[in-house]
Amino acid sequence: MRWLVTGAGGMLGQDLCAVLAEAGESGVVAATRAELDITDADAVRAAVAGADVVLNAAGWTDVDGAEAAEEDATAVNGHAVETLAKEAGGRLIHISTDYVFAGDATVPYSEDAAPAPINAYGRGKLVGERAVRAAGGYVVRTAWLYGAHGPSFVRTMLRLAGERETVAVVTDQQGPPTWSRALATQVVALAGAAAAGRATPGVYHGTAAGQASWYDLAQAVFAEAGLDPDRVRPTTSDRFPRPARRPAYSVLGHARWAGTGVSPLPHWRTMLTAAMPSLS
Numbered sequence: 001m002r003w004l005v006t007g008a009g010g011m012l013g014q015d016l017c018a019v020l021a022e023a024g025e026s027g028v029v030a031a032t033r034a035e036l037d038i039t040d041a042d043a044v045r046a047a048v049a050g051a052d053v054v055l056n057a058a059g060w061t062d063v064d065g066a067e068a069a070e071e072d073a074t075a076v077n078g079h080a081v082e083t084l085a086k087e088a089g090g091r092l093i094h095i096s097t098d099y100v101f102a103g104d105a106t107v108p109y110s111e112d113a114a115p116a117p118i119n120a121y122g123r124g125k126l127v128g129e130r131a132v133r134a135a136g137g138y139v140v141r142t143a144w145l146y147g148a149h150g151p152s153f154v155r156t157m158l159r160l161a162g163e164r165e166t167v168a169v170v171t172d173q174q175g176p177p178t179w180s181r182a183l184a185t186q187v188v189a190l191a192g193a194a195a196a197g198r199a200t201p202g203v204y205h206g207t208a209a210g211q212a213s214w215y216d217l218a219q220a221v222f223a224e225a226g227l228d229p230d231r232v233r234p235t236t237s238d239r240f241p242r243p244a245r246r247p248a249y250s251v252l253g254h255a256r257w258a259g260t261g262v263s264p265l266p267h268w269r270t271m272l273t274a275a276m277p278s279l280s
């Protein structure tokens, strides 16, 4: 198959390219932002024309920055995705987010739950999702990603552990800490299932099983690093005001994987242990 990976220089993009390389795929065009700006419609048309599968890992990921620049964020996360979706149709797997949900649920959001974003980033991502669904493509929503490439909460905790005696971390947001490498493997498997006719287009949730608060995750990171988890102290998000509101509850259900032959991702705690050697 001929693959196009957009956003190939990002955290997930680099892992997608690594997974494809390990799988022995040779027809991979790994397009970083410098090589393919997805807001350039002509360049997108030309790039998509030569691909059997398009994995869109490009995105405006500055959630707080999007509040003051919603048009710019939506140009990337919404309108550029509309072009990609029109060109690629069912050949597109697009990465979206838990931030399309309000976060006021108490049980995991199903793939069909009604989106209601509470910040500018989420609104822009929803524009993109809707375009992909209308064009018959695949949406994989993920959340709370960390990985070997680029900054993430887990890597920040590892750094702070070396700099401070205690670290205050919020207890009042629940989510599924998800290793980008495991997600990349799942996305590539979804492409295979789609090509084999086992996965219908629509929304899939590429997040870890289980749930944790950022505080739980920080404690687990300290424990994995052989450090005292009690150096992580509980606090609440009202102590850390930020421009963009965050959903309090970001746990997603995984029912849509049934019958595809692709496994849902493992429990977040198991995944963290597997990921640790690649994170320091």
Ligand SMILES: NC(=O)c1ccc[n+]([C@@H]2O[C@H](COP(=O)([O-])OP(=O)(O)OC[C@H]3O[C@@H](n4cnc5c(N)ncnc54)[C@H](OP(=O)(O)O)[C@@H]3O)[C@@H](O)[C@H]2O)c1
Binding pocket: 006, 007, 008, 009, 010, 011, 012, 013, 032, 033, 036, 037, 038, 039, 056, 057, 058, 059, 060, 061, 076, 095, 096, 097, 098, 142, 143, 144, 145, 146, 150
């Ligand atoms: N990280 C998370 O916790 C999380 C959670 C939910 C969903 N997601 C989604 O997962 C996907 C991958 O995110 P990530 O975590 O890998 O973030 P990332 O490391 O910031 O990667 C995003 C990549 O997209 C590139 N990009 C930005 N604007 C572009 C444009 N106009 N054209 C082409 N490329 C562009 C960025 O390049 P520059 O760095 O040069 O700007 C970066 O390489 C995104 O769709 C994101 O919304 C992430």
